[in-house]
Amino acid sequence: MTSDVEIPYLVLRPGQRGPEPCLAHLPDFTSPRFYNQLRAVVEAVTGIPMEHVNVFWRYSTGERAHYMDMFVNEQGMLNRLPRNELATRIYRNNVLTHDPFRFPTPEALPWIAGPAVLFKERVWR
Numbered sequence: 001m002t003s004d005v006e007i008p009y010l011v012l013r014p015g016q017r018g019p020e021p022c023l024a025h026l027p028d029f030t031s032p033r034f035y036n037q038l039r040a041v042v043e044a045v046t047g048i049p050m051e052h053v054n055v056f057w058r059y060s061t062g063e064r065a066h067y068m069d070m071f072v073n074e075q076g077m078l079n080r081l082p083r084n085e086l087a088t089r090i091y092r093n094n095v096l097t098h099d100p101f102r103f104p105t106p107e108a109l110p111w112i113a114g115p116a117v118l119f120k121e122r123v124w125r
Contacts, residue, residue: 003028008120010059011045012090014082019118029125042071042117049074052124053112056094059120065097069124076113087116 005026010019024041027033042050051074058065070090073081088111095102095109103109 005029007123008059009041010118010120012084012087012116012118014084014114016086019086024119026123029123038123045115045117046071046073046076047079047114053091054094054124055090055118056097057090057118059118065093067122069119069122071117071119072112073114077111079114081114084112084114084116087112087118090116090118 005028007024007026009022009024011022012019024038026037026041039050050071053070053072055068055070056065057068059068070087072084072087072091073079091112092106092109096106
């Protein structure tokens with residue numbers, strides 16, 4: 001029998017003043033129920049279908065940047081969801097930090113549409 005784990009995450013909504021801290025109660029990563037529970041938590045915010053994005057960011061002030069998992073709506077742009085400025089900044093930071101000369105400006109990179117979920121630790125395995 002596996003035990004549940006609590007994993008902090010932030011909800012990032014377009015136009016919201018700041019991230020909304022939340023706590024996910026999920027089965028242990030080894031549980032066959034983990035993916036379905038993770039998907040339920042994420043898609044309750046992002047809508048269906050979710051898309052995983054690997055990001056490099058500081059979860060909170062004072063922490064060092066590290067790789068984390070962010071989830072967005074895979075069809076956010078197609079569905080004309082509003083641009084999410086904070087999620088876009090987080091998404092773009094990975095490329096801008098590790099390969100700053102790859103794109104002429106940050107706006108040359110894609111942007112995030114709709115709400116996003118940013119987990120404090122890696123959950124996508």
